[in-house]
Amino acid sequence: MKLAKKERIGLFANWKDHEAVRMLSLLKLNKWRYLIGVLGDCGASVSLQILLAFVFKNLIETSINRDQSSLASAIAIVCTAVVILAVLSPFFGYLYKKSVKTLMTRLKLQLFERLSIFPVSYFEKRHSGDVMSRLTNDVQIIEDVFLTQIRSLAYMAMMSVSGLAAMFLLDARIALVLVGITVLSIVSVAAFSRSLRQLSDSIQHKLGRLTEQATDMLTGLLTIRMFGLSGRFNSKYASVNGELTATSIRHGRKSGHLEATNYFLGFLNFGGIILIGVWMVANRWIEISVIVALVQLQLSVSMVFLDLGRILTQFQTSAAGVRRITELLNEPVEPERLVAGDEAGYAAGIAAESGKAAMIQFDGVAFGYEQDKPILQGLNMSIGRGEMAALVGSSGGGKSTVMKLLLGFYPPGEGQITIAGQRMEQYSLAELRDSMMYVPQDTYLFHGTIASNIRLGKPDASMEEVVQAAQSAHIHAFIESLPDRYETMIGERGAKLSGGQKQRIAIARALLKNAPILLLDEATSALDSESEQLVQQAINRLMENRTTLVIAHRLSTIKNADIIYVVDEGKVVEQGNHDSLYGAHGLYHQLCTLQFSKEAGSRSRDSLLFAKDEAERA
Numbered sequence: 001m002k003l004a005k006k007e008r009i010g011l012f013a014n015w016k017d018h019e020a021v022r023m024l025s026l027l028k029l030n031k032w033r034y035l036i037g038v039l040g041d042c043g044a045s046v047s048l049q050i051l052l053a054f055v056f057k058n059l060i061e062t063s064i065n066r067d068q069s070s071l072a073s074a075i076a077i078v079c080t081a082v083v084i085l086a087v088l089s090p091f092f093g094y095l096y097k098k099s100v101k102t103l104m105t106r107l108k109l110q111l112f113e114r115l116s117i118f119p120v121s122y123f124e125k126r127h128s129g130d131v132m133s134r135l136t137n138d139v140q141i142i143e144d145v146f147l148t149q150i151r152s153l154a155y156m157a158m159m160s161v162s163g164l165a166a167m168f169l170l171d172a173r174i175a176l177v178l179v180g181i182t183v184l185s186i187v188s189v190a191a192f193s194r195s196l197r198q199l200s201d202s203i204q205h206k207l208g209r210l211t212e213q214a215t216d217m218l219t220g221l222l223t224i225r226m227f228g229l230s231g232r233f234n235s236k237y238a239s240v241n242g243e244l245t246a247t248s249i250r251h252g253r254k255s256g257h258l259e260a261t262n263y264f265l266g267f268l269n270f271g272g273i274i275l276i277g278v279w280m281v282a283n284r285w286i287e288i289s290v291i292v293a294l295v296q297l298q299l300s301v302s303m304v305f306l307d308l309g310r311i312l313t314q315f316q317t318s319a320a321g322v323r324r325i326t327e328l329l330n331e332p333v334e335p336e337r338l339v340a341g342d343e344a345g346y347a348a349g350i351a352a353e354s355g356k357a358a359m360i361q362f363d364g365v366a367f368g369y370e371q372d373k374p375i376l377q378g379l380n381m382s383i384g385r386g387e388m389a390a391l392v393g394s395s396g397g398g399k400s401t402v403m404k405l406l407l408g409f410y411p412p413g414e415g416q417i418t419i420a421g422q423r424m425e426q427y428s429l430a431e432l433r434d435s436m437m438y439v440p441q442d443t444y445l446f447h448g449t450i451a452s453n454i455r456l457g458k459p460d461a462s463m464e465e466v467v468q469a470a471q472s473a474h475i476h477a478f479i480e481s482l483p484d485r486y487e488t489m490i491g492e493r494g495a496k497l498s499g500g501q502k503q504r505i506a507i508a509r510a511l512l513k514n515a516p517i518l519l520l521d522e523a524t525s526a527l528d529s530e531s532e533q534l535v536q537q538a539i540n541r542l543m544e545n546r547t548t549l550v551i552a553h554r555l556s557t558i559k560n561a562d563i564i565y566v567v568d569e570g571k572v573v574e575q576g577n578h579d580s581l582y583g584a585h586g587l588y589h590q591l592c593t594l595q596f597s598k599e600a601g602s603r604s605r606d607s608l609l610f611a612k613d614e615a616e617r618a
């Protein structure tokens, strides 16, 4: 199909977006060393092939003419070739391989650093396995591209151009026939190119899905065992694996066809030159020495075209990997502040003693993760300095979303959030998060020692400070009972600790950070009574002299809150203290009653106390 002029221009206008160009642009750091290395290495190999052809020619002329002078020049050429092979080739090889290793080190670092500053929304939309696959499979592909594939292409280009030029020099008629067959090879490669590329994309995508499944299996190991889901997970993995194999086989079949076509053309080339050559020698139109040199050159050139299919197939596979990496590199990172240029300053805000302003204020805040799907709708809330406020409400009502907005993970769509009298946009995200401590329900502990995990709250904290924080969080005695005490390794995700112990370590970490605002996604509901009591004591300590916003899952823990906001469908539907809300017989009353009956069912000590309390009150 013929392309319209506009489309043809469009194709060239987008050349910068082509994977091959993007791949080369990744090189910018080591460009010259890499190019000199690759071109030098290829040049050495190509010159060797061409020199060999002329050596054969000279040797045959020597034997036919019985002329010793030709022998001397043949020996000189062989010596040159040996020097090239022994000295130059390894030198250039070292040059470009070293630059690729440096490039890979930088690329991995760059990817890791970018990932660490991607907005939270990036990770909420994707599976971690897909990101892992990009960091491992696709990075490996890039290394292969620069280490072998680009070198092979450069060698092919140089060998075919110099080989054909040398052939034209020896005999233009034969060279012309070879050029014709070469054009046929290129056309056959182009014909296969599109479908191979689609199959390669599909292979990389399926590899990503396999990594996702493996990640799910490892992170959800306990859940899988508990629900006896191993069989289902295995069959899901087997199904994706099967799809991957089927696509790889189709890819293999297609590239096999391409290689076969190229082999056929290569053979045609080789057979053709011998037949034509013999015929021309028989007619005394050409010397036998020239034919031998031409055959040698043709062998090297046809090897190149035999390999063209394989290399271009590899390139198609790699293009998918390169595309996935360039996607990561082009993904926007989290901005320094929610709105650029709105920098009235931190100094005027949290650091200042503007005692009159509320510490946290939401005015008509609306927000949705997706367009036309509002989650928060005109939410109003005000928390004074040093106050404890609680968010309660039915599941999915938007409580965690309020926390995410406060932490600057997403900008509010409408309305305004004010922190210490300043609009939130006026702080940089780092300043904002510096002023807050977030203790999530599911504490993440890193593989390392207990001390290093607590120190995350204040990296330069002394050991005394760490111990003090642990004491305040009621975890010191437990740590002291361990064989390596604060130097005990806690395993990946703190696997060697109980839920309550992990929570208290997270609280110690938060105590060390000592920020004025505490955001707490209360986790005590998941703990047994003893742990819960210890964690609650630690939390009480953490809340002292701080502005606290807590998402309450167990309503008995927020009876003393200064203000409770009942959130439903993204709006504050009730607000007040426990007594007033309970007495109002609205949603809060319903939630309390519901929880009370559940807890009474499970005979929890706390719920009984709560029930008793409420009964006395009534």
Ligand SMILES: Nc1ncnc2c1ncn2[C@@H]1O[C@H](COP(=O)(O)OP(=O)(O)OP(=O)(O)O)[C@@H](O)[C@H]1O
Binding pocket: 124, 369, 370, 375, 393, 394, 395, 396, 397, 398, 399, 400, 401, 402
């Ligand atoms: N990253 C996200 N992308 C799209 N929708 C989301 C995202 N996170 C949460 N939601 C949706 O937003 C709504 C509010 O979720 P949110 O987690 O804020 O509720 P919640 O009140 O904290 O619930 P729970 O008490 O069960 O934790 C839910 O419908 C949820 O499905």
